[in-house]
Amino acid sequence: MHNIEAAAELLDGVGIARPEIESAVRKLLEAFGEDVGRQGLEKTPERVARMYDELLAGYRVNPHEMVNEALFDVAYDEMVIVRDIEFYSLCEHHLLPFIGSAHVAYTPSGQVIGLSKIPRIVDLFARRLQVQERMTRQIAEFIEAAVHPYGVGVVVEGLHLCAMMRGVKKANARMVTSAMCGSFQENAATRQEFLALIGRGSSPSLF
Ligand SMILES: [Zn+2]
Numbered sequence: 001m002h003n004i005e006a007a008a009e010l011l012d013g014v015g016i017a018r019p020e021i022e023s024a025v026r027k028l029l030e031a032f033g034e035d036v037g038r039q040g041l042e043k044t045p046e047r048v049a050r051m052y053d054e055l056l057a058g059y060r061v062n063p064h065e066m067v068n069e070a071l072f073d074v075a076y077d078e079m080v081i082v083r084d085i086e087f088y089s090l091c092e093h094h095l096l097p098f099i100g101s102a103h104v105a106y107t108p109s110g111q112v113i114g115l116s117k118i119p120r121i122v123d124l125f126a127r128r129l130q131v132q133e134r135m136t137r138q139i140a141e142f143i144e145a146a147v148h149p150y151g152v153g154v155v156v157e158g159l160h161l162c163a164m165m166r167g168v169k170k171a172n173a174r175m176v177t178s179a180m181c182g183s184f185q186e187n188a189a190t191r192q193e194f195l196a197l198i199g200r201g202s203s204p205s206l207f
Helices: 004-008 018-031 044-055 063-067 117-126 132-147 161-166 188-197
Strands: 071-073 080-091 097-107 111-113 151-160 174-182
Touching: 004 063, 004 132, 018 044, 063 117, 063 132, 080 117, 080 151, 080 188, 097 117, 097 132, 097 161, 097 188, 111 132, 117 132, 132 151, 132 174, 151 161, 151 188
Parallel strands: none
Antiparallel strands: 071 111, 080 097, 097 151, 151 174
């Protein structure tokens, strides 16, 4: 995939409809058996709508603006790694958070991307309704499409509140996913270098 719009799956025109969210939250509170008029809940629909606007902002980030003026021609072809990027996302199955850290690496082939952009790319995909596997893949594909490197590796470690809070499958609450493209997929030594540098070299069985 070499098209950043496709990689970013921009949902053009899908702005968040705050009034609809507010009325849906009011209905949800009623269905819980709550008194939507009581003091603590009075402004809850409005607050929740504002919150989703922020938590789901990733659908409306322009990918060109994201990488615009952040690509630099550099004769450097060693691995670039950004570790421990915090992310906050929402599981699309339960609308509950999954949170954790992402580790992103690529081997440039003529161009590098400004370091501050990598956490913003993670954010772009985290601030959507997600499943962790797809988010991991989207981050890798977006970097591949934007930077055209020799390869990209992404490892995401997430804690899923839908599993933790419900207590039924606590063992599955912590999840590790990875996506490897290009040289990271084809070359075991490159992949191992990446995993070692993010402190995962000793547990290749996770992948
Ligand atoms: Zn879930």
